[in-house]
Amino acid sequence: MGLGHIHRSLALAEMLRDDFECHFVIHTPLPGLRELILKSCASIIDLGDLSQEEELKYLLDLFRPEDVIVLDGYAFKTEYQQRLKNKGHVLVCIDDLQSYHFVADVVINPAGGVDLFRYSGEAYTKFLCGPTYALLKPPYLEAARKRGARTGKPSLLICMGGADPDNHTLATLKENVGQGFDTVYVIIGEAYVHKKELYESVNAFQQKIEVLNNLDPRAMAAIMKECAVAICSASGVAYEYASVGGELYIKQTATNQTLLYRYLIDAGLAFPVGEFRADEARVKAADQQQSRVFDGHSGSRILKVFNRLDFGLNAALRKATGDDLLKVFEWANDPELRRQSFSTQAVSLENHTKWFTGKLADPATELYIVEYKHLPVAQVRFDVKLEATIISYSIDARYRGRGWGQPVLQLALDAFQKTHRGTKNIVGYVKMNNIGSTKVFQNLGFAQRETNDYPESYKFELNAS
CATH class of the missing domain: 3.40.50.2000 (Glycogen Phosphorylase B;)
Structure with missing residues (x-):
């Protein structure tokens, strides 16, 4: 790994370190370089004089299932990546050569003018190319x-x-x-x-x-x-x-x-x-x-990508139960959620309890709770009606801004569609000033339409007949 690789990897670490614990794996760094690395990372894993085969065996034993692994260097070709992927690891590669096939989940190439057609990757591999994803400190x-x-x-x-x-x-x-x-x-x-x-x-x-x-x-x-x-x-x-x-x-x-x-x-x-x-x-x-x-926002873009990878590793979906009453009540009265709702008044516990227990008992409603590392972080609700199924969601304020809106909805949509295969229309309503939710529905393939159903809002439809 040359100095350029080290500096861009450290830039990535600084983009991530508020949300992730970053550890730097390297062979025998000089004292000055060690000091530099520890300014950006929690620790150094020194591989000493291990051969690549010895290194890989050591790392396969070291890495945990929930770790996101970043590779930056010209030795990490397809076979090296594949052995990490075979163990179920989420993998990110930093590249500037486009010279071999990638099995990584994400490839970052900040160089401009990259020809994506020159890249070879798996169907699931996401390529983040150009200065939009510049690795800058x-x-x-x-x-x-x-x-x-x-x-x-x-x-x-x-x-x-x-x-x-x-x-x-x-x-x-x-x-x-x-x-x-x-x-x-x-x-x-x-x-x-x-x-x-x-x-x-x-x-x-x-x-x-x-x-x-x-x-x-x-x-x-x-x-x-x-x-x-x-x-x-x-x-x-x-x-x-x-x-x-x-x-x-x-x-x-x-x-x-x-x-x-x-x-x-x-x-x-x-x-x-x-x-x-x-x-x-x-x-x-x-x-x-x-x-x-160079707009100065490449760090936030990359952080959202990693947060989504982390979400995929640590998120789970379950149906809501009576034990979720107070948590959903807390979310219902979140100031930002109330501002973006079509009914902006605060909800009393008495009214919420009546509504919540009614929804749990209603066969036409599916209420899901999304957990992250076993903690509830979001809810997604489907109300099945004759003309359409209405979808709504909210994310705990402490977990907003991580780019989780799309994976949260995708997780719930997958579960709902497995058990409701005959559903034709799934409809969501979003206030026009709610840019974040608008992008979420757009990215999930919902068709955006103007509507008079609610004031100053968009109607989003999936699989509309």
Whole structure:
């Protein structure tokens, strides 16, 4: 696993760590890298000098059924994935090659311009591609959401990656000294082996140059904000700078950067380093394009995907019983639920008890409780009528925002349709301002229609005759 793989895996860990306990599996990390990993993850599982076969056997014994496993590296080909899947594990792969068949549940490729038809995967494999799913650490996502104009004299940033074995860093610096920048910031990493040569050259230049080593993401984002112009390798650092925003020039420094280099240029996000510097109109257009593509919300999108995977591992459906009366009563009086209901008044316990016991006894009603890790988190109700079956649902306020609406309804729909095979129409009503529920029904294949049945609402129909 190269440094780029490690950094993007750590970015993923930081996106997830508020909801998940993340552990990093790696072979013999150096002390500095170990320290970096532990800033983002709960622990390190050091595989030492195990062979791949020994590693796989060890991990198969280590992983629990409820674990979500993330693979990032070129050694995790189809056979490796399949052996994990054979044990029933949920699997996510981070990829940038498109060079083998995937049996993972999810594949993340944040590179732009990805041709999905080049991917080979199982029918169930979900591909998340492009900057919409950019693996960026929180400071860059925050900067993308708060882009602003820079003031003061312009500074130049040069960053060719943390290792840069071919020393593109020094070559780029020599080519751009004396270009009228107030300060040139040169960013290197712990694995950069040309420090002596770089510092000797810096001391000989008649230019204010600052060499910064192994910056953490917050410090890196701060330097990027200070620099209106940057020259970067066509790698993750280019995505980071484009998120912050500025005049970006890129150089391909490795063979696996070809697709990303081409995308950044073709999408109007950056310029080839050979065109240093572009005219003002092109720079402005690139800045606007960067703000459209890098919106700072890739973390929340990816978190929802993982929350859904976690839901699938830990959720169960059962029919409601009398023991659920008070929990359903609590949900019924949730302020947000009342606001989105067609009857907004609070429900008394007396009226709820009468309603709830009536629903449990009604053969035309199916009331399901969804549990997550054995705790009730949602309810779904089907009221069977002559003209249609009405579906309604609610999710506990503590579990909203996780993207569970669709899997909750899908779980209940599957159960209901197994026992009510003759049902033709399933209908749900949603207030027009309830964007979340509107998307849930749309994603489940319900047809959206205007209706006068309720004020300012949509009618959603499934399998309408």
